[in-house]
Amino acid sequence: xxxxxxxxxxxxxxxxxxxxxxxxxxxxxxxxxxxxxxxxxxxxxxxxxxxxxxxxxxxxxxxxxxxxxxxxxxxxxxxxxxxxxxxxxxxxxxxxxxxxxxxxxxxxxxxxxxxxxxxxxxxxxxxxxxxxxxxxxxxxxxxxxxxxxxxxxxxxxxxxxxxxxxxxxxxxxxxxxxxxxxxxxxxxxxxxxxxxxxxxxxxxxxxxxxxxxxxxxxxxxxxxxxxxxxxxxxxxxxxxxxxxxxxxxxxxxxxxxxxxxxxxxxxxxxxxxxxxxxxxxxxxxxxxxxxxxxxxxxxxxxxxxxxxxxxxxxxxxxxxxxxxxxxxxxxxxxxxxxxxxxxxxxxxxxxxxxxxxxxxxxxxxxxxxxxxxxxxxxxxxxxxxxxxxxxxxxxxxxxxxxxx
Amino acid sequence: xxxxxxxxxxxxxxxxxxxxxxxxxxxxxxxxxxxxxxxxxxxxxxxxxxxxxxxxxxxxxxxxxxxxxxxxxxxxxxxxxxxxxxxxxxxxxxxxxxxxxxxxxxxxxxxxxxxxxxxxxxxxxxxxxxxxxxxxxxxxxxxxxxxxxxxxxxxxxxxxxxxxxxxxxxxxxxxxxxxxxxxxxxxxxxxxxxxxxxxxxxxxxxxxxxxxxxxxxxxxxxxxxxxxxxxxxxxxxxxxxxxxxxxxxxxxxxxxxxxxxxxxxxxxxxxxxxxxxxxxxxxxxxxxxxxxxxxxxxxxxxxxxxxxxxxxxxxxxxxxxxxxxxxxxxxxxxxxxxxxxxxxxxxxxxxxxxxxxxxxxxxxxxxxxxxxxxxxxxxxxxxxxxxxxxxxxxxxxxxxxxx
Numbered sequence: 051x052x053x054x055x056x057x058x059x060x061x062x063x064x065x066x067x068x069x070x071x072x073x074x075x076x077x078x079x080x081x082x083x084x085x086x087x088x089x090x091x092x093x094x095x096x097x098x099x100x101x102x103x104x105x106x107x108x109x110x111x112x113x114x115x116x117x118x119x120x121x122x123x124x125x126x127x128x129x130x131x132x133x134x135x136x137x138x139x140x141x142x143x144x145x146x147x148x149x150x151x152x153x154x155x156x157x158x159x160x161x162x163x164x165x166x167x168x169x170x171x172x173x174x175x176x177x178x179x180x181x182x183x184x185x186x187x188x189x190x191x192x193x194x195x196x197x198x199x200x201x202x203x204x205x206x207x208x209x210x211x212x213x214x215x216x217x218x219x220x221x222x223x224x225x226x227x228x229x230x231x232x233x234x235x236x237x238x239x240x241x242x243x244x245x246x247x248x249x250x251x252x253x254x255x256x257x258x259x260x261x262x263x264x265x266x267x268x269x270x271x272x273x274x275x276x277x278x279x280x281x282x283x284x285x286x287x288x289x290x291x292x293x294x295x296x297x298x299x300x301x302x303x304x305x306x307x308x309x310x311x312x313x314x315x316x317x318x319x320x321x322x323x324x325x326x327x328x329x330x331x332x333x334x335x336x337x338x339x340x341x342x343x344x345x346x347x348x349x350x351x352x353x354x355x356x357x358x359x360x361x362x363x364x365x366x367x368x369x370x371x372x373x374x375x376x377x378x379x380x381x382x383x384x385x386x387x388x389x390x391x392x393x394x395x396x397x398x399x400x401x402x403x404x405x406x407x408x409x410x411x412x413x414x415x416x417x418x419x420x421x422x423x424x425x426x427x428x429x430x431x432x433x434x435x436x437x438x439x440x441x442x443x444x445x446x447x448x449x450x451x452x453x454x
Numbered sequence: 455x456x457x458x459x460x461x462x463x464x465x466x467x468x469x470x471x472x473x474x475x476x477x478x479x480x481x482x483x484x485x486x487x488x489x490x491x492x493x494x495x496x497x498x499x500x501x502x503x504x505x506x507x508x509x510x511x512x513x514x515x516x517x518x519x520x521x522x523x524x525x526x527x528x529x530x531x532x533x534x535x536x537x538x539x540x541x542x543x544x545x546x547x548x549x550x551x552x553x554x555x556x557x558x559x560x561x562x563x564x565x566x567x568x569x570x571x572x573x574x575x576x577x578x579x580x581x582x583x584x585x586x587x588x589x590x591x592x593x594x595x596x597x598x599x600x601x602x603x604x605x606x607x608x609x610x611x612x613x614x615x616x617x618x619x620x621x622x623x624x625x626x627x628x629x630x631x632x633x634x635x636x637x638x639x640x641x642x643x644x645x646x647x648x649x650x651x652x653x654x655x656x657x658x659x660x661x662x663x664x665x666x667x668x669x670x671x672x673x674x675x676x677x678x679x680x681x682x683x684x685x686x687x688x689x690x691x692x693x694x695x696x697x698x699x700x701x702x703x704x705x706x707x708x709x710x711x712x713x714x715x716x717x718x719x720x721x722x723x724x725x726x727x728x729x730x731x732x733x734x735x736x737x738x739x740x741x742x743x744x745x746x747x748x749x750x751x752x753x754x755x756x757x758x759x760x761x762x763x764x765x766x767x768x769x770x771x772x773x774x775x776x777x778x779x780x781x782x783x784x785x786x787x788x789x790x791x792x793x794x795x796x797x798x799x800x801x802x803x804x805x806x807x808x809x810x811x812x813x814x815x816x817x818x819x820x821x822x823x824x825x826x827x828x829x830x831x832x833x834x835x836x837x838x839x840x841x842x843x844x845x846x847x848x849x850x851x852x853x854x855x856x857x
Contacts, residue, residue, distance in 0.1 A: 133754065142755050166521075270835060319500060377735070388615075393629060400497045401609070401613065406737075407690075410779050438753050439753055439779075440777055440780075443689060443776040444776055445775075445776050445777075446762050446765065446766060446774075446777055447762070450760055452755055452758070452759045
């Protein structure tokens with residue numbers, strides 16, 4: 051183990067593995083850390099193939115190549131904080147065995163994107179889950195979240211495909227109108243929205259409507275999977291103070307040609323910049339990995355403009371609708387705080403506690419941002435949540451050992 | 455043109471408390487805050503309303519007056535801010551600390567605070583979470599003076615002052631930044647802001663660590679420096695910490711910087727000492743450092759590790775909890791740890807109320823009353839002389855850090 055790594059890559063999804071491979075081949079000593087117990091990011095959640103090899107096979111190939119090129123991969127490890135220093139960064143890592151501080155000259159944040167939540171009556175009921183959580187159940191644990199499952203959102207094709215392939219009866223409510231490719235065995239309903247998740251405790255049925263004022267229907271289901279779309283989540287870049295611009299549903303990091311942020315030595319790659327699909331994440335990871343290894347970027351293509359996902363309203367419901375699950379802050383609380391003077395995530399948090407819980411706002415942030423933008427907050431002052439160390443809850447004795 | 459008799463600059467607990475008392479007295483007051491209320495130091499601190507933490511003399515006397523107001527303050531403001539008189543314990547873990555604390559307690563007792571030193575087992579009986587390392591603890595018995603150390607939610611206190619000020623007719627201009635004082639010769643005639651000029655007779659500068667920037671536009675150098683305090687937050691837990699806890703080294707860190715400089719342990723070298731309280735929401739706050747690092751509000755590996763280690767050493771009953779986040783605020787330090795309260799010499803119409811360092815929450819109630827009494831010409835509840843903002847004039851003041 052080197053005293054100082056040339057490059058720390060945070061996240062072993064397509065962009066992170068691709069960056070690690072390119073940088074290792076360029077001669078850099080690379081450490082890749084992945085929070086999940088296995089590498090691959092969202093690609094590892096695709097067991098069935100739409101076209102070409104399935105995601106899990108592509109992950110195995112990428113990991114093999116990166117390790118063969120000399121990269122070190124550690125899974126089940128969280129980067130709790132990054133601190134800039136004279137020779138790069140100090141990173142506090144935590145894992146099952148405890149904490150350790152490592153040093154790296156440069157850092158690529160390839161932590162991917164987070165799925166957008168959507169608040170409607172009943173959305174906190176057991177049985178409502180994010181699409182990737184449902185995919186993980188099916189692909190990694192061989193479990194179905196229910197016999198009858200409703201998938202909700204324009205980004206629902208992959209989730210619907212995996213669930214149907216595993217034997218679930220799947221209704222895909224797609225807020226987009228018009229024809230789209232539909233995975234085998236899936237019933238797609240174009241232009242439909244979820245109104246509420248019903249049930250005594252768990253989800254028993256999904257109340258849906260065609261458009262804002264069209265016909266309504268109650269669809270029996272044991273699970274409702276949210277697949278509305280993705281927002282970039284370069285959480286360590288948020289913490290490190292890089293500059294961002296608000297764009298529709300999330301913040302886009304400001305990058306130079308090689309992917310370097312406004313914090314010297316800190317790079318962001320792949321879905322963590324803006325989710326544009328696996329092919330782009332692989333290409334972007336390679337480009338950023340080379341630049342971070344000191345190879346001048348040859349590819350000077352300008353970045354494609356972020357595209358707004360086709361979204362229904364992210365928050366719709368009565369005043370007692372919960373918008374921050376950790377602290378049980380309601381829509382009414384948030385609206386009152388905005389009326390009283392809150393204009394940013396930070397000031398809204400102090401007035402309502404929304405974002406003070408264990409998730410530090412990473413969960414509710416798109417919902418709160420949507421409310422602030424609805425109230426005409428200035429996009430220039432809307433900064434990403436400021437996630438302080440520890441990035442993930444950390445046992446006190448482990449933190450006590452992290453100061454060296 | 456916007457006009458008011460008094461403009462208060464700063465929407466923290468000090469500024470809103472002053473605006474409330476002025477409005478209550480019928481004064482035409484306008485508060486200007488560059489962000490939202492509780493956006494600066496008042497939104498990034500702990501909720502302590504301590505008495506044992508104060509130095510005998512004017513500091514303690516001012517705190518006593520303030521503490522007396524807190525039990526009735528929520529009713530007066532019309533909003534709850536989670537105030538509770540929980541009592542405080544200063545945790546002693548060595549004979550050397552015991553010796554220093556015995557001397558400090560003697561001074562406090564002479565000043566009328568009925569503080570007792572409890573043996574370790576008696577302290578653990580009152581606070582079962584304490585570790586066996588605690589050999590004694592000081593405790594202020596409320597049965598004599600009717601008061602002891604308290605806690606509150608500082609954000610809610612800040613919003614409560616703001617709402618009460620508004621209810622009494624004060625105007626609050628949020629998201630408006632003051633760029634400079636408007637002068638006519640050596641007289642203040644208003645302020646320039648991002649929303650245009652505001653005309654007034656009197657300016658109350660209550661912008662905490664940011665006050666020197668505004669004072670400088672009138673040629674005044676205020677001796678206030680930002681001092682960073684880092685705090686950890688645990689996951690919410692059922693009630694398990696009853697008191698407001700401090701390590702005895704808190705007294706050393708606050709009043710004996712000479713001893714701090716020689717300290718071996720990492721927390722003391724960061725100017726820090728343990729402070730711990732459980733909030734109404736169930737989270738436990740673990741502070742705090744006192745670092746001169748300019749306006750940097752980041753939290754650091756070194757400090758958070760030192761705080762966690764000190765918490766584990768003194769309070770065994772929290773080591774099963776997870777830390778969910780950390781935060782840091784800038785305490786407005788003055789060279790003698792006393793706030794600057796009153797008129798600024800040489801600038802007619804400029805009154806300052808800033809520099810409370812870590813005591814802003816505790817002293818906010820009395821500060822509002824004193825400044826309002828001063829400006830309306832009523833008899834003062836406590837003399838302002840010990841807190842005269844001009845008391846350092848002519849004395850060389852080495853800067854303790856950047857600002």
